[in-house]
Amino acid sequence: MKRLTRFISILLIPVIILFIIYLPRYADTELHRNRFTEWLSREEEAYSGSISIWHVVGFKPYIGSMGTFLKSRAKGVEKKHFGVYIDIEAITLEEAEKRMLDGEFPDAISFPAGFLGSESLRVFTSDEASDFDFLPDLSCGIQDSRLYALPYAASCEFIIYDPGKLDIADINTASVSGSMEEYKKNKVDCFIGDARTAGDLSRAAVAGKGRYFAAASVETETKLVQYLGIGKKCASVKIPYIIELFKSVFTEKAMTELCELGLFPFFAAEKYDYEQEYLLSAYERYRKGEVRFTSFSD
16 A cells, blocks of 8 residues: 555645746736636627527438527627627427417527418518528529528438349339338338438447348438528627627538538538438439529528
């Protein structure tokens, strides 16, 4: 025991020496800081308070959560603006509809295609819209020549099938029925499911609880599109912070993160990796313009 104590004491000697050397420097810096002056010197914000944003979940990514993705972007904006808090709440379609019927609506909203019409959203001004001119196509967020919503992520549905029993070229998509559970129980040899369904089936197969499968995207239009919009009654003083948040969603880093979730970003990332080949193939179809995206209000 004495040897162990002596050994630990020897190991602590360098730590103690470093502590003695650097503590005075750190203490001197801290003693001369005037935190009250630092607080006063902060640039005064035009707005101080909470900004409410709903993330209405219409579909889920292959893995992870779009709500978590948005919350990460919001934290970046909050760090830049003292006293500004962005409250992102992930809710179901049913809950959002109920709250809207009760007269509630957030300052801004992330919503799936077809959930909202232009009557609920504020039109982007020409200056605000120009901040997003770099996006390849905003047409699905435009109505009557005015921009109401920004498409930022999409997914698609796949034909999920047993390649040992079926050839994708021979599958008539119009007659495909069934579910993942039926496929796992060998009751059907193919079914239609979105990226999250394929992800769940893949993870089940790895755990020995699923069935081998292949997947292919064959649709020419997808309704699985997520949009960003601003509530019609949102206070004007909050708009700059919301626009800043929206812009952060379209950065290279953010777009790469969307790819990691198995989603199709609307601003092509320089590097995009997908866990599964069928996700990459589907994204390439989107990049080539082979898939049309449903308008925000359809």
